[in-house]
Amino acid sequence: MDLDKAIRLRKSVRKFSSKKPDWRDIIECIDSARYSPIAGGNYVCNFILVDEKEKINKIAVATQQDFVAKAKYVVVVCSNPGRLVNAYGKEGEIYSRQQAGAAIENFLLKIVGSGLSTCWVGHFVEDEIKNLLDIPSDSNVEAVFPIGFELKKAIAHTRREALKGKARTKKAPIDLDRILFFNKFGQEEMVKQKKLRD
Numbered sequence: 392m393d394l395d396k397a398i399r400l401r402k403s404v405r406k407f408s409s410k411k412p413d414w415r416d417i418i419e420c421i422d423s424a425r426y427s428p429i430a431g432g433n434y435v436c437n438f439i440l441v442d443e444k445e446k447i448n449k450i451a452v453a454t455q456q457d458f459v460a461k462a463k464y465v466v467v468v469c470s471n472p473g474r475l476v477n478a479y480g481k482e483g484e485i486y487s488r489q490q491a492g493a494a495i496e497n498f499l500l501k502i503v504g505s506g507l508s509t510c511w512v513g514h515f516v517e518d519e520i521k522n523l524l525d526i527p528s529d530s531n532v533e534a535v536f537p538i539g540f541e542l543k544k545a546i547a548h549t550r551r552e553a554l555k556g557k558a559r560t561k562k563a564p565i566d567l568d569r570i571l572f573f574n575k576f577g578q579e580e581m582v583k584q585k586k587l588r589d
């Protein structure tokens with residue numbers, strides 16, 4: 392799928408059809424997360440693909456969001472800042488969280504390109520998820536992603552049909568001119584640069 396289209400089609404989906412995704416498609420989405428920028432050459436993220444119903448139910452409880460339990464697969468993303476903190480001190484902790492965000496966006500765009508749907512779930516009781524999935528105590532749980540096919544009236548239920556379908560691109564939540572500045576914070580116009588002499 393065209394990148395611009397994937398960016399504009401991405402949206403949070405909280406209702407899934409009963410059709411089970413092919414787990415190999417989800418692995419491909421996780422694979423794409425390896426190509427994001429990484430601080431200091433240290434890859435910090437792990438992706439845990441969960442398909443055990445009992446665990447998915449417990450993850451849903453930890454998120455306090457029932458729709459999570461309706462997914463056939465859940466991907467939990469965690470990061471371990473240890474090596475980045477060793478290398479960069481406190482900044483390493485920030486780099487680690489930023490790196491996870493970049494990896495997650497790759498993952499999300501690939502999910503769109505695969506005809507799948509998800510929702511970034513960032514509200515959860517972290518210790519419950521760590522205990523459930525044996526995530527090391529020095530790691531951070533970044534987010535939970537229930538994965539499925541979007542449930543819509545008469546929506547295409549297979550990956551190929553979903554990809555063929557005429558999904559509507561969405562409106563950006565904020566106007567570009569409210570978030571874009573030039574050369575300094577608050578400067579809303581691009582000032583023409585004076586020509587430098589040779």
Ligand SMILES: Cc1cc2nc3c(=O)[nH]c(=O)nc-3n(C[C@H](O)[C@H](O)[C@H](O)COP(=O)(O)O)c2cc1C
Nearest residue numbers: 401402403404405454456510511512513514515564
């Ligand atoms: C860090 C983060 C945490 C989020 N946590 C939740 C959440 O716990 N539950 C939920 O339903 N959506 C959550 N969302 C999804 C947002 O609600 C959603 O992205 C936003 O409303 C914009 O809608 P869109 O994703 O369809 O563009 C989260 C998004 C981000 C980036």
